[in-house]
Amino acid sequence: xxxxxxxxxxxxxxxxxxxxxxxxxxxxxxxxxxxxxxxxxxxxxxxxxxxxxxxxxxxxxxxxxxxxxxxxxxxxxxxxxxxxxxxxxxxxxxxxxxxxxxxxxxxxxxxxxxxxxxxxxxxxxxxxxxxxxxxxxxxxxxxxxxxxxxxxxxxxxxxxxxxxxxxxxxxxxxxxxxxxxxxxxxxxxxxxxxxxxxxxxxxxxxxxxxxxxxxxxxxxxxxxxxxxxxxxxxxxxxxxxxxxxxxxxxxxxxxxxxxxxxxxxxxxxxxxxxxxxxxxx
Amino acid sequence: xxxxxxxxxxxxxxxxxxxxxxxxxxxxxxxxxxxxxxxxxxxxxxxxxxxxxxxxxxxxxxxxxxxxxxxxxxxxxxxxxxxxxxxxxxxxxxxxxxxxxxxxxxxxxxxxxxxxxxxxxxxxxxxxxxxxxxxxxxxxxxxxxxxxxxxxxxxxxxxxxxxxxxxxxxxxxxxxxxxxxxxxxxxxxxxxxxxxxxxxxxxxxxxxxxxxxxxxxxxxxxxxxxxxxxxxxxxxxxxxxxxxxxxxxxxxxxxxxxxxxxxxxxx
Amino acid sequence: xxxxxxxxxxxxxxxxxxxxxxxxxxxxxxxxxxxxxxxxxxxxxxxxxxxxxxxxxxxxxxxxxxxxxxxxxxxxxxxxxxxxxxxxxxxxxxxxxxxxxxxxxxxxxxxxxxxxxxxxxxxxxxxxxxxxxxxxxxxxxxxxxxxxxxxxxxxxxxxxxxxxxxxxxxxxxxxxxxxxxxxxxxxxxxxxxxxxxxxxxxxxxxxxxxxxxxxxxxxxxxxxxxxxxxxxxxxxxxxxxxxxxxxxxxxxxxxxxxxxxxxxxxxxxxxxxxxxxxxxxxxxxxxxxx
Numbered sequence: 001x002x003x004x005x006x007x008x009x010x011x012x013x014x015x016x017x018x019x020x021x022x023x024x025x026x027x028x029x030x031x032x033x034x035x036x037x038x039x040x041x042x043x044x045x046x047x048x049x050x051x052x053x054x055x056x057x058x059x060x061x062x063x064x065x066x067x068x069x070x071x072x073x074x075x076x077x078x079x080x081x082x083x084x085x086x087x088x089x090x091x092x093x094x095x096x097x098x099x100x101x102x103x104x105x106x107x108x109x110x111x112x113x114x115x116x117x118x119x120x121x122x123x124x125x126x127x128x129x130x131x132x133x134x135x136x137x138x139x140x141x142x143x144x145x146x147x148x149x150x151x152x153x154x155x156x157x158x159x160x161x162x163x164x165x166x167x168x169x170x171x172x173x174x175x176x177x178x179x180x181x182x183x184x185x186x187x188x189x190x191x192x193x194x195x196x197x198x199x200x201x202x203x204x205x206x207x208x209x210x211x212x213x214x215x216x217x218x219x220x221x222x223x224x225x226x227x228x229x230x231x232x233x234x235x236x237x238x239x240x241x242x243x244x245x246x247x248x249x250x251x252x253x254x255x256x257x258x259x260x261x262x263x264x265x266x267x268x269x270x271x272x273x274x275x276x277x278x279x280x281x
Numbered sequence: 282x283x284x285x286x287x288x289x290x291x292x293x294x295x296x297x298x299x300x301x302x303x304x305x306x307x308x309x310x311x312x313x314x315x316x317x318x319x320x321x322x323x324x325x326x327x328x329x330x331x332x333x334x335x336x337x338x339x340x341x342x343x344x345x346x347x348x349x350x351x352x353x354x355x356x357x358x359x360x361x362x363x364x365x366x367x368x369x370x371x372x373x374x375x376x377x378x379x380x381x382x383x384x385x386x387x388x389x390x391x392x393x394x395x396x397x398x399x400x401x402x403x404x405x406x407x408x409x410x411x412x413x414x415x416x417x418x419x420x421x422x423x424x425x426x427x428x429x430x431x432x433x434x435x436x437x438x439x440x441x442x443x444x445x446x447x448x449x450x451x452x453x454x455x456x457x458x459x460x461x462x463x464x465x466x467x468x469x470x471x472x473x474x475x476x477x478x479x480x481x482x483x484x485x486x487x488x489x490x491x492x493x494x495x496x497x498x499x500x501x502x503x504x505x506x507x508x509x510x511x512x513x514x515x516x517x518x519x520x521x522x523x524x525x526x527x528x529x530x531x532x533x534x535x536x537x538x539x540x541x542x543x544x545x546x547x548x
Numbered sequence: 549x550x551x552x553x554x555x556x557x558x559x560x561x562x563x564x565x566x567x568x569x570x571x572x573x574x575x576x577x578x579x580x581x582x583x584x585x586x587x588x589x590x591x592x593x594x595x596x597x598x599x600x601x602x603x604x605x606x607x608x609x610x611x612x613x614x615x616x617x618x619x620x621x622x623x624x625x626x627x628x629x630x631x632x633x634x635x636x637x638x639x640x641x642x643x644x645x646x647x648x649x650x651x652x653x654x655x656x657x658x659x660x661x662x663x664x665x666x667x668x669x670x671x672x673x674x675x676x677x678x679x680x681x682x683x684x685x686x687x688x689x690x691x692x693x694x695x696x697x698x699x700x701x702x703x704x705x706x707x708x709x710x711x712x713x714x715x716x717x718x719x720x721x722x723x724x725x726x727x728x729x730x731x732x733x734x735x736x737x738x739x740x741x742x743x744x745x746x747x748x749x750x751x752x753x754x755x756x757x758x759x760x761x762x763x764x765x766x767x768x769x770x771x772x773x774x775x776x777x778x779x780x781x782x783x784x785x786x787x788x789x790x791x792x793x794x795x796x797x798x799x800x801x802x803x804x805x806x807x808x809x810x811x812x813x814x815x816x817x818x819x820x821x822x823x824x825x826x827x828x829x830x831x832x833x834x835x836x837x838x
Contacts, residue, residue, distance in 0.1 A: 241725070248820060274809075
């Protein structure tokens with residue numbers, strides 16, 4: 001397994017000159033392997049977005065090291081690293097640079113000096129991947145939030161990145177838009193084995209990940225696969241998150257004296273268990 | 282009211298003029314502005330009007346719509362006309378009412394100057410109505426490219442302009458939202474006594490600035506992450522294509538120039 | 549205060565080449581004291597309807613009755629102050645409307661525009677800042693120094709301090725994390741219960757509509773296509789699908805559960821708690837029989 005990204009004991013504060021230092025991120029260590037889908041979850045202000053900025057070299061940590069593709073990130077290789085990381089931000093409007101969909105997708109290519117003939121092909125392919133190729137000439141104000149985020153994903157894909165970072169990319173979208181974006185990311189992973197790092201407080205999004213990193217007050221509170229993390233139950237709720245629907249339902253049912261066994265990550269599992277444990281004769 | 286203004290707006294279409302290269306259109310309009318000053322007598326002005334109407338026709342933009350949309354500009358034109366009528370002296374007196382004297386020359390100049398004004402406004406409006414702002418920017422950037430040699434930051438200026446254009450609708454939307462939110466809190470810029478309205482501007486402007494700065498910051502971050510570091514080593518996705526229709530259009534303009542000079546010399 | 553929309557039509561930029569029709573023959577009855585949800589897909593016209601509720605937009609067809617006031621299409625209306633005071637709107641991302649130097653001044657802004665004295669307005673500010681779950685000490689801070697969640701609460705307090713009889717909510721929890729979302733929704737629900745405020749929730753969250761609303765209107769392509777109790781409207785999943793809406797998660801779950809166990813529960817459940825209770829009843833009955 002190739003390690004794409006690794007963070008070692010990262011500590012970061014926004015104002016290092018204050019007498020009482022409040023760390024936005026404190027002693028965080030984790031890594032992402034090729035082909036994985038990692039989700040960083042936590043309530044607003046838990047430090048998860050600061051992490052994203054550190055990964056992208058927008059912020060440099062006061063201590064600890066960031067390695068991308070085995071290379072220590074520094075001022076000299078930062079542009080090279082950025083060209084291999086695609087990033088989608090929260091606000092669909094504030095990251096749309098181009099006048100039309102195709103111009104926006106081409107933006108990063110232009111910046112990296114990709115020749116025109118090559119750009120045309122890449123823009124078209126990237127837009128096809130997110131199913132926005134019918135909207136090539138549309139202006140951003142005529143697109144829905146979900147469509148704009150898909151264009152942003154295409155803009156990242158056009159660069160053929162090794163890692164796609166979604167920084168709360170679905171949090172400002174309506175349910176339809178959220179669904180669109182998540183479906184596209186899932187499909188990309190199935191088809192191309194893209195490595196994804198998503199920062200989110202949407203549990204339905206987090207549950208799709210292979211591994212979760214649960215942040216609280218700038219620290220890594222827990223790390224594990226979805227059933228391990230959501231198995232934390234009350235602790236999650238206390239720290240401002242919620243449980244996925246099937247687990248919440250299971251807890252309420254047990255309170256009513258309904259027999260259940262095992263964990264329930266999906267609704268089918270829960271329905272099945274309910275049936276077997278209570279009705280099947 | 283603002284909704285009816287068409288000055289500076291773009292209406293998508295597929296006419297001959299819509300399809301022209303923005304560079305050709307810019308050269309065309311610029312040359313036309315110069316040609317307008319060749320006109321000095323009735324035949325030349327008639328030629329200009331006929332030509333302008335022909336261009337409007339080719340652009341397939343409804344004349345009624347143009348006239349309606351340019352009403353605010355018309356007021357300016359009428360004002361110039363009146364100014365000339367009352368203040369330009371020369372030739373015979375045509376009207377004499379008390380202390381008001383209107384001279385033949387005044388009437389002639391009034392009509393000429395307002396016609397000049399009218400064709401200029403029409404022609405530039407046709408340019409903006411048939412060319413997306415981003416194409417105009419592209420055209421300008423390419424035409425001004427030689428200035429890079431004397432250190433004019435042509436690329437940066439063009440990028441600034443295109444981003445500004447891209448964000449106009451977003452900020453308009455934002456203004457509308459904040460205005461509505463403050464109206465709902467009882468502060469209204471759109472009605473009431475003037476003093477109250479001025480007071481109501483602050484609750485509108487501050488949030489608008491805050492949000493514009495926030496957007497600018499987000500945008501700068503997004504651009505940086507996507508590898509933007511100035512114009513150097515950048516390739517261009519938007520390519521302009523000079524076609525046969527562009528050459529034709531410029532030839533037509535040359536013909537107009539020849540005609541105007543001929544009419545000026547012989548009548 | 550009842551609000552009645554009768555055959556409302558609305559076009560943006562009317563009589564220009566940019567004219568865009570947003571509403572057609574919209575009829576909505578909002579009864580005094582009810583919690584009314586208006587739901588629909590993005591672009592269904594629900595935000596345009598929202599702006600009619602306190603006359604920020606005036607209909608181009610039809611008429612609206614807001615309490616005593618009747619606003620008829622095409623007629624000039626002078627005094628809309630009273631309407632705006634009685635119907636408070638919490639817009640989407642309301643923190644974008646903050647502008648004053650201090651939180652206190654910002655909360656007082658609304659009430660004072662409607663003629664409340666400074667002293668009274670400050671009293672209200674103190675009262676409502678606590679109601680939205682913030683500390684009184686925050687009143688002296690600049691709203692721009694607060695966290696996103698706190699700003700949202702301050703903005704909400706600013707609308708509540710106008711003491712409206714009707715509170716209109718436009719996606720009030722957009723962008724919040726799960727806990728923030730729940731707290732804000734519960735806050736409005738308790739206001740509705742304790743003070744008998746009429747609540748109008750404009751949302752695309754089926755879950756919120758199911759949990760809180762007494763009555764519901766569904767908007768689709770600029771028309772009001774259905775109105776009724778949530779339990780009734782949600783029972784017809786097929787009809788909802790026509791309007792590109794899904795029934796709430798909980799109802800989908802109940803359906804698949806019923807299919808598995810082979811018989812239907814007593815009623816359609818709108819919340820997780822309600823469903824757990826119903827299932828509990830059935831399970832106990834099964835056990836007793838066995």
